[in-house]
Amino acid sequence: MRKKKKALIALSLACTMVFGNLSMIPAKAAPATDEVGTNYYVDSENGDDAADGLTPDTAWETLDNVNEKEFEPGDKILLKEGTQYHGTLNPSGSGTEEAPISIDIYNGDVIGEEAGERAAVHSDGEYDCTVLLENVSHWNISNLEVTNKADDNSVRRAGVNVEVTKPGLYSGFHLDNLYVHDVSGTLDGKDRRNGGIYFTVDADKAEIEGKETRFDSVLIENCYVRDVSRTGISMGWTIKDGDSYGYGGILPEDFINNYYHTNVVIRNNYVQRAGGDAIVPMYCKEPLIEYNVGDSCSQNTADNPNAMYNAGIWPWRCEDAVFQYNEVFGTKLNGDGQAFDCDFSRGTTYQYNYSHNNEGGFMLVCKDESLESIIRYNISQNDKRTLFMLSNPNEAVFYNNTFYIDGANIDSGHGGKASMYNNIFYNVGENKSVSWGGNTAYDTNLYYGFDNLPNDANKVEGDPKFVNPGQGGTATLGDMAIDTLDGYKLQADSPAIDAGKTIEDNGGRDYFGNPIADQKTDIGAAEYTVAEPSGVSTAVLEYAIELAGKADTEGVVDSVVKKFDEVLENAEAILARVNGGDASVTQEMIDQAWKDLINIMQYLSFKQGDKTDLQKVIDMASSLDLTKYLEEGQKEFTDALTAAREVSADGDAMQEEVDTAWKNLLKAMSELRIKPDKNALEELVNKAEGMSLEGVDAQVAAEFKTAVMSATAVLNDEQATQQEVDTAKANLQASIDKVSVSVDNSQSEENKEKEGTTGNTSTDNGTTSSSGSNAPAQKAKTVKSVKTGDETNMMFAFMGMLFAAGLLEMSRRKRKNMN
Known part of the structure; x- marks a missing residue:
């Protein structure tokens, strides 16, 4: 037998019993993310389809607008609690893993189960499906009542149907707290949309050939399904069904990868009076089916047991399916009629289940493509007709089960192959002579109440000394009876204690959760423990x-x-x-x-953020010499650095907090400004202060003094930016150039006046006196220091000072506003 790697989710026994307070943890919650999507409200009593549907006060009246709209990630379709709708609910659009699209109920600001009674959608037999999703991903449907009742059973009908008709991987479906009932499908159709809740791949077979076409991440939980025809919950039939034959039950890897659904969980559902099967996963890889109840199913055969073949909870064409903590009872007699069935599937495991009063028996292992089936640590009480119907040529292994028998046979005689280890067969019925099957190997089982026994070299005969057998209860809606079987625990003097055969990979625990750790296995579903x-x-x-x-x-x-x-x-x-x-x-x-x-x-998924990038940014920030930077922006920088260091030292910091810290610090660093180089400006100011304004135009002189004062102010301002320094330098240089031009012009005019007085004339060969003798041109006057106290320019200088101060203040305010 191949080694199987199964995630049995043994934690679920405890988790299902816990609906308690998760706020016991003092740690911070996961960082909040901005919500996406839009809420759309529907109120059949007070709504108006002409409204926008965006608030409870402007809700739509019918489902028409919902069916016409393509929804976006994060959108919510909210039906007023307790309202009734007739027709079909067939929205479109896909959500994302982070932002699924939801259908739920509301009452004012309250959304979800707390809002009140489920909203109801009735198709009245006029539509194939009351709720239909086609070729979409990431949808949550919660808190709805769904019916599809007609006067006949002539066509297939479904309450909820999620359907694929095109190639692709369709992911992320969560159906929660739905009440699906009175669906009038046909009496015998098992595959497509025909019952309570269905997921199907009904695409064009040629179009999906060789292409991935399947579901992923499907969770169906807390749903009540009753009085539907044919199947209560059917997960995963595919149009490729006919191509799965001929491989002896070991399908090609490409077929499994392309068409088998993954991450499927069907949990805590109650299926009552289904016309056929209660729950059937199909074409699923490693599905988990747990804490479900199948109550009085196969109602379509109540008057004619030969009409069809049904069982309670079972797989079709699945790989490594796990069925645990389920209760099935009252299944009506039919061609099968058992609680459970290993059917054309590989690696099926049934463990910790409770079966009782099923008219067809406990377990069916069906035909030649059922491989590697394991049935362990289950309890069967008062199942009828025959415990086992085995038609499989490949070995199924039954170990550590407890069978309380009152009138049933053991084996149906179909010739299937099985091995039975460590089981207790406890017979209190009048039929003491039974059929044990001709192709079943028995070893180390305990037998009580029989006149004939199978060939079992290590059998144990006698009373197993149960605490109080036959007293297991019956589930009701909301209250399973899997915890009512303490009567099948062993008393201290039981001959079953430590008498079992050691079996590897036995699951590690018994039906009641007791560990099997002492290598001394007991016989039966209960491992004896010392009274507490x-x-x-x-x-x-x-x-x-x-x-x-x-x-x-x-x-x-x-x-x-x-x-x-x-x-x-x-x-x-x-x-x-x-x-x-x-x-x-x-x-x-x-x-x-x-x-x-x-x-x-449940909080162990709260992981610390990766602080590698944060530390890099902190290291760079810590290396900066703030004396080289302008004061503006330094406070923001030091605050960001302090915050980043706190996050770095915080063992509770998650990724979003870490990323925010280093991004804030990096931004603060980017906004620091290095102090500017003022050497060139200082040289230019010194040059200007050594210049004379004698003979300079009064306005040019005033502007020059203003430029000098402005440049000096910038030179003395420790918070001046490089731009301010460069601007002051450029302005001062321009004023110096103007002064030079003004001096040249003044001297040219003066020369002309002198030439007019002496009669000198200019020639192309130079300057010549009237007497004809040559003389050199007059030299420029010596530059003298700037006289800032010239009375002539006092007013211009004072105005220049005011102008320079104003420029600096405006510049500083502008920088502040930009930051």
Whole structure:
């Protein structure tokens, strides 16, 4: 037998029982993200289809607008709680993993189950499907009542149908708390849309050939399905069904990869009076089916047991399916009629299930393509006709099951192959002579109440000394009976204790959650444990501690790890007190301990953020010499650096906080400004201060003085920017140039006046006196220091000073506003 790697999700027994408070953790919650999407409201009593549907006060009246719109990620279709709608609900559009599209109920601002009664959608037999999603991904549907009742059963009808008609991978479906009932499908159609809740691939066969066409990540939970025809919940039939034959049950890897659905979970659903099967996953790889109830199914055969073939909960063409903690009872007699069935599937495991009063029996293993089936640690009470209907040529293995028999046969005689180890066959009926099957190997089983026994070299005969057998209860809506079977535990003097055959990879626990760790396996579904003080039970606590011991806390935020360690230490202490005989430990204390442990384990996904980038930015920021930078922006920088260092040291910081910290610091660094180079400006100011304004035009002189004053002010301003320095330098240089031009012009005019007085004339050969003798041209006057106190220019200088001060202040305000 091949080795199978299965995630059995053993944690789910405890988790399903815990709906308690998750706020016990002092750690911060995961960082909030901005919500996307739009809420659309529908109110059949007060709405108006002409309204925009965007608020409860402007809700739509019917589903018409919903069916015509293509929705976007994060959108919510909200039906007023308790309202009724007739027609079909067939929206379109796809969400994303982060922002699925939702259908739910509302009442004012309250959305979800707390809003009140489910909203109801009735197709009245006029549509094939009351709720239909086609070729979409990432949808959540919650808190709806769905019917599709007609006067006949002539056509296929479904309550909820999610359907694929085009190639592709369709992911992310969550159906929660739906009440689907009174669906009038045909009596015998098993595959397409024909019953309560369906997922199907009904594409053109040629179009999807060789192309991935399947579902991924489907969760159906907390739904009540009743009085539907044919199947209660059917997950995954594909148009490629006919191509799966001829491989002996071992399908090609490409076929599985292209057409098998993955990450399928069907949990905590109650299917009552389905016309045919209760729950059937099809073409699923490693589906998990747990905590479901099948109640009185196969109603379509109540008057004619030969009409069809139905069972309670079973797989079709699945790989490594796990069925656990399910209860099936009252299945009507038909060609099959069992609680469970391994049917044309490979690696099916049934464990920790409760089967009772099914008219066809306990288990069917069907025909030649059912491979590697394992049936272990289940309890069957008062199942009828025959426990096993085996038509499989490939071995199925049954071990550590308990069968309480009152009138049923053991084997149907179909010649299937099986091995039976460590099972208890406890017969209280009048039929003492039974058929054990001609192709079944028995080893190390316990038998009680029979006149004939199979060939079992290591059999144990006699009363197994159950505590109180035959007293298992019956589920009702919202209350399973899988926890009512303590009567099948063993008394201290039971011959089944430590008498079993050791079996590898046996799941590690018995039906009641007791670990199988002492290598001394008992026979039957219950591993004997020493009676605990005060009648308390620690089975769930022990298993929760075992799971916690395997939990990975690497990289988890510090506060969660700290709380996890505290809670685990407390749970271990409670268990040690019980084992030490401390009678003061109550069941309430024990239950609280394992609930706390399971709760805190749910937070182990809170991982610390990767701080590599943060540390790089902190290192760079820490290396800066702030004396080289302008004061403006330094406070923001130091605040960001302090915050980044705090996040770096925070063991609870998650990725969004880490990323925000280094981004804020990097931004603050980018806004720092290096102090400018003022050497050129200083040289130019010194040059200007050595210049004379004698003979310079009064306005030019005033502008020159203003430029000098402005440049000097910038030179003395420690917070001046490079731009301000460059501007002051350019302005001053321009004023110096104007002064030089003004001096040249003044001297040219003066020369002309002198030439007019002496009669000198200019020639092309130079300057000549009237007497004809040559003389050199007059030299420019010597430059003298600027006289800032010239009375002539005093007013211009004062105005220049005011102008320079104003320029600096305006520049500084502009920089501040930009920051």
